Amino acid sequence: MNCEKITYYIEKGYLTELNITEKIQIKLHQLYCKCCKNYEPDSLTLNKVFKLLAGENKVDELSKQEKEAIKTALERMD
Amino acid sequence: MNETVKIDASTWVDEYADMLFNYAIIRVNDHELAKDLVQDTFISGLKSLANFEGKSTVKTWLFSILKRKIIDHWRKQESRKTKAFSFFNSERMSKGGFVEGHQPQGKLPEIEAQMEKNELREALFYCIGALPSKWKGIVVDKLVEEKESEDVCNDHDITASNLWVIIHRAKVQLRDCLENKWLNL
Incomplete structure (x- = not known):
């Protein structure tokens, strides 16, 4: 029962190419382990949703007034 | 401070405030805090303008200041230490398995x-x-x-x-x- 190792391989597989032994270990383990079978779609979902936080989906931005206030603060510096 | 620096500071805001804010907001998720971090970054930048030798671009240099400020903020925030939790069993019989109550449900x-x-x-x-x-x-x-x-x-x-x-x-x-x-x- 080594979910710790198997989930590590799953994650490593998203970052780099796994060797054949690692791939087989994942598949074999998932045949009988519900947790690690569930882990994979969960983890893929995380990859998808986290990247939606960046880029065009602007979370928030500075208003014109706020930028002017920053300028004023900088001008006051001595 | 001389005139050129003042002009720089104002164009810095126009040129870099949005980028810096974007970087900060997805890391601290707090509008006021992100704004303060951006302002502090400009202030630090101006104060240490003498150290900026033009080895990197102004943008890279400002980002490096902001990154340090964000890391400092995270460290301060973490001072209320929580004990590291392990999601995997360490007992011999079930070693490496998911801890009860934390098993992935696939939902x-x-x-x-x-x-x-x-x-x-x-x-x-x-x-x-x-x-x-x-x-x-x-x-x-x-x-x-x-x-x-x-x-x-x-x-x-x-x-x-x-x-x-x-x-x-x-x-x-x-x-x-x-x-x-x-x-x-």
Whole structure:
């Protein structure tokens, strides 16, 4: 029962190419382990949703007034 | 301070405030705080203008100041230490298995359709915020901004296998956090 190792391989597989032994270990383990079978779609979902936080989906931005206030603060510096 | 510096400072705001704010907001998820960090970055930049020798671009230089400020903020925030939790059993019989109550249910794919909901975005930020401070920057760089692994390793001075280990631990924690925070309400 080594979910710790198997989930590590799953994650490593998203970052780099796994060797054949690692791939087989994942598949074999998932045949009988519900947790690690569930882990994979969960983890893929995380990859998808986290990247939606960046880029065009602007979370928030500075208003014109706020930028002017920053300028004023900088001008006051001595 | 002389005239040229004043002019620089004002154009700095026009040119870099948005980029810096964007970078800060997805890392601290707090409008006022992100704004203050940007302002502090400009202030530090102006104060140490003499040290800026033009070896890098102004943009790179300002970003390096901001990054340090964000890391300082995370460290301060973490001073209320919580004990590291292991999601895997360490007892002999069930070694390496998921701890009871934290077993993946495979329900997260349900949330994808709900991404427009602000509450979900808040939950995602909350879960990133709950990570140990030394993982946060790496996780945001890799999972949110999808930077190349090689660049993330260089920026954070870690090896490729360090990165795999950190991303694995972080993902296990994030998965568990989101399942609890969003699906088990």
